[in-house]
Amino acid sequence: MKKLTAIVSLMSFAFPLSAQVNFDQGVDVKAFVAEASSAEIALPEAKITGVPTYSSRDCKKVEFRADSPLTSADITLRSMEMYQDCQNFGHPVGQICTPRPQYYNETTRVVITEARQLKPEQKEVFEVCLWGPFLTIKPLEAVYKYKSRVTFDGIYMTPKGLIESQSKAVGTGRCTLAMDTGNTCIYRCPEGNYISRPNPFPVIPSPNQWVGPIHTPCAPTAQQSPIGL
Numbered sequence: 001m002k003k004l005t006a007i008v009s010l011m012s013f014a015f016p017l018s019a020q021v022n023f024d025q026g027v028d029v030k031a032f033v034a035e036a037s038s039a040e041i042a043l044p045e046a047k048i049t050g051v052p053t054y055s056s057r058d059c060k061k062v063e064f065r066a067d068s069p070l071t072s073a074d075i076t077l078r079s080m081e082m083y084q085d086c087q088n089f090g091h092p093v094g095q096i097c098t099p100r101p102q103y104y105n106e107t108t109r110v111v112i113t114e115a116r117q118l119k120p121e122q123k124e125v126f127e128v129c130l131w132g133p134f135l136t137i138k139p140l141e142a143v144y145k146y147k148s149r150v151t152f153d154g155i156y157m158t159p160k161g162l163i164e165s166q167s168k169a170v171g172t173g174r175c176t177l178a179m180d181t182g183n184t185c186i187y188r189c190p191e192g193n194y195i196s197r198p199n200p201f202p203v204i205p206s207p208n209q210w211v212g213p214i215h216t217p218c219a220p221t222a223q224q225s226p227i228g229l
Contacts, residue, residue: 052081052102052132059129061140062110066118071154072110077130079104106130110137113158116144128155138186139178139194147180163188174221185218197222 058077081104086097110126118124125141137148137155144159164176175187175195182203186196201216 052083053099054080054082055132056080057129057131059127062126062128064112064118064124064126066120066122070112070115074107074109075128076105076107077128077135078106079130079132081132104130104133106135108135109154111154111156113156116159118143126157137179137181138196139188142178142188145176145178145180148182150181175224177218177220177222180218182215185222187222189224195222195224 056079058079060075060077062072062075064072081102083100083102084097085100086095088095108128110128122143123141124139124143126137127140128135128137135150135155137150137157139146142163145161145163146157147160149156149158160180163178175189177185178188178194179186180199183199184196185199186194188194197218199216199218204214
């Protein structure tokens with residue numbers, strides 16, 4: 001009798017509560033085990049949505065000349081990302097994934113915060129891109145170097161002086177700073193092409209309402225790599 005009591009006590013802990021036992025009618029061990037083995041076990045729901053499997057990029061060019069206004073026309077960009085939503089249905093179905101598109105629309109403008117002295121034959125061209133939720137700008141043709149600031153109502157470009165003349169840059173073989181985005185430094189090389197480098201000291205967000213973001217400026221020059229990057 002002691003052995004039977006011990007077996008029943010162990011089984012009461014070993015099986016889920018859905019396997020009910022009526023002790024007034026005695027214990028049918030075989031039926032008890034069969035019911036416990038057939039009991040449904042709820043599996044946790046698992047969904048994977050964090051990493052896109054595809055992301056489109058939409059870009060438009062903005063041109064400024066000597067007689068152009070300091071604010072561009074509105075620029076509307078659209079981008080799409082594709083995600084996989086995966087859910088685990090347990091055995092024997094396993095994991096089932098379904099595609100889910102995510103659409104992004106952005107209307108912005110480029111604002112030059114200060115007047116520049118452009119010659120009639122000079123122009124500055126920038127490329128504004130929306131890649132997923134990320135809005136970026138880079139120079140394609142620039143006379144001045146800029147500090148850029150991307151906000152919800154526009155991209156603000158502050159001139160920081162003329163880019164070093166190409167004749168001087170050719171002598172050094174180095175690329176000169178054209179744009180500082182805070183996290184990325186963009187340089188114009190003597191051949192007229194542009195390269196980008198990550199800022200080794202990116203912007204540190206504002207720790208409180210009294211202290212603004214901490215920004216370390218980009219280095220004024222950079223060496224172009226042998227493969228042109």
